[in-house]
Amino acid sequence: MLLIACPWCGEREELEFHYGGQAHVAHPAEPEGLSDSQWGEYLFVRDNPKGPFAERWSHSAGCRRWFNVVRHTVTHEILAVYPAGQPKPVILP
Amino acid sequence: MHPTVVMSNHVHVYVSQAHKGELVMGAGVDSYNGYGQRGSFHLIERQMAAALELFPVFARAHVLRTWGGIVDVTPDASPIIGPTPVGNLFLNCGWGTGGFKATPASGWVYAHAIATGEPHPLAEAFTLERFTTGALIDEHGAAAVAH
Numbered sequence A: 001m002l003l004i005a006c007p008w009c010g011e012r013e014e015l016e017f018h019y020g021g022q023a024h025v026a027h028p029a030e031p032e033g034l035s036d037s038q039w040g041e042y043l044f045v046r047d048n049p050k051g052p053f054a055e056r057w058s059h060s061a062g063c064r065r066w067f068n069v070v071r072h073t074v075t076h077e078i079l080a081v082y083p084a085g086q087p088k089p090v091i092l093p
Numbered sequence B: 001m002h003p004t005v006v007m008s009n010h011v012h013v014y015v016s017q018a019h020k021g022e023l024v025m026g027a028g029v030d031s032y033n034g035y036g037q038r039g040s041f042h043l044i045e046r047q048m049a050a051a052l053e054l055f056p057v058f059a060r061a062h063v064l065r066t067w068g069g070i071v072d073v074t075p076d077a078s079p080i081i082g083p084t085p086v087g088n089l090f091l092n093c094g095w096g097t098g099g100f101k102a103t104p105a106s107g108w109v110y111a112h113a114i115a116t117g118e119p120h121p122l123a124e125a126f127t128l129e130r131f132t133t134g135a136l137i138d139e140h141g142a143a144a145v146a147h
C-alpha cells in the first residue's frame, strides 16, 4: 500500500487516490493538423521506465485535486510530490 | 471440498483447489506501472474478502504464500497480435493476466501471422494498427477480468 502525500491533505493511503498515468504529456497545440499516427501517439504511447517516473494522481476520495508524483517503479518509493503545472523535479535514476 | 474452478465477476475472485488441497486464487492488478513484483497488500486483502463472500468456510484457511508478477497491459486491455511496421518483427503481447488460457488460440493465429506476414482473420482486429485507426477492442469487461 502506497502512502501518498497529497499536497493539500497530507499523507493518505493509496486507496483514496486515482491513478492518471504519465505526467507532462502536453495536449497538442494544433490537434487538427496531426496525422492519425501522431494523434494515436499522443493518446496511447507513453514512457514505461524501470526507475523514477513522473505521473499524475488525483485525490479522488479526498479533496479531488490532481497533482504530480515522481515514484520509483521498482521500489515504489515516492521521490517527489508537486502541483500540476510545475516543472518535473530533476531526479537522477 | 471444492471440485471445480469457481469464478465470480461480481465480487472479482476465482478459486480452484490444487490436488494437494491448497486453494489457488487470483487477484487484481495495480492501477499504476510497476516492476516491483511484490503484490499489493490491499489487493490481496480484497481478494480474500471476495473469496469469503462466496465461501465463508474459507475463513479458517491460512495464507501459505502469495505471488506477484509483471503484467503487460495495453490501453484497451486487449492483446496485440500480428505484424508491425518493422519488417520481420511480430508482436504477441499485452495479454495482461489472460495469457495462459489464451495460449492455444494465440499460438495458432500468431503462427499464421509469422508464416504469411498477414494477420489471421480471427486476429485482424488485434493488430497494433488499432491505436492509429482508433478501432479499439471494447471488451475490457469480457476479457480482462478474473480467469
Ligand SMILES: Cc1cc2nc3c(=O)[nH]c(=O)nc-3n(C[C@H](O)[C@H](O)[C@H](O)COP(=O)(O)OP(=O)(O)OC[C@H]3O[C@@H](n4cnc5c(N)ncnc54)[C@H](O)[C@@H]3O)c2cc1C
Pocket: B026, B067, B068, B069, B070, B071, B092, B093, B095, B096, B097, B098, B099, B100, B101, B102, B147
Ligand atoms: C501474476 C500473474 C498472474 C497471471 N494469471 C493468469 C491467469 O490466471 N490466467 C491466464 O490465462 N494468464 C495469467 N497470467 C498471464 C500469463 O502468465 C502470460 O500472459 C503468459 O505467460 C505470457 O506468455 P508468453 O509466452 O507470451 O510470455 P512469457 O511467458 O513471459 O515468456 C517470455 C519468455 O521469453 C524469455 N525471454 C525474454 N527475453 C529474452 C531474451 N532476450 N532472450 C531469450 N529469452 C528471453 C523470458 O525469460 C520468458 O521465458 C498471469 C500473469 C501474471 C504475471
Ligand SMILES: [Zn+2]
Pocket: A006, A007, A008, A009, A010, A059, A062, A063, A064, A065
Ligand atoms: Zn487531497
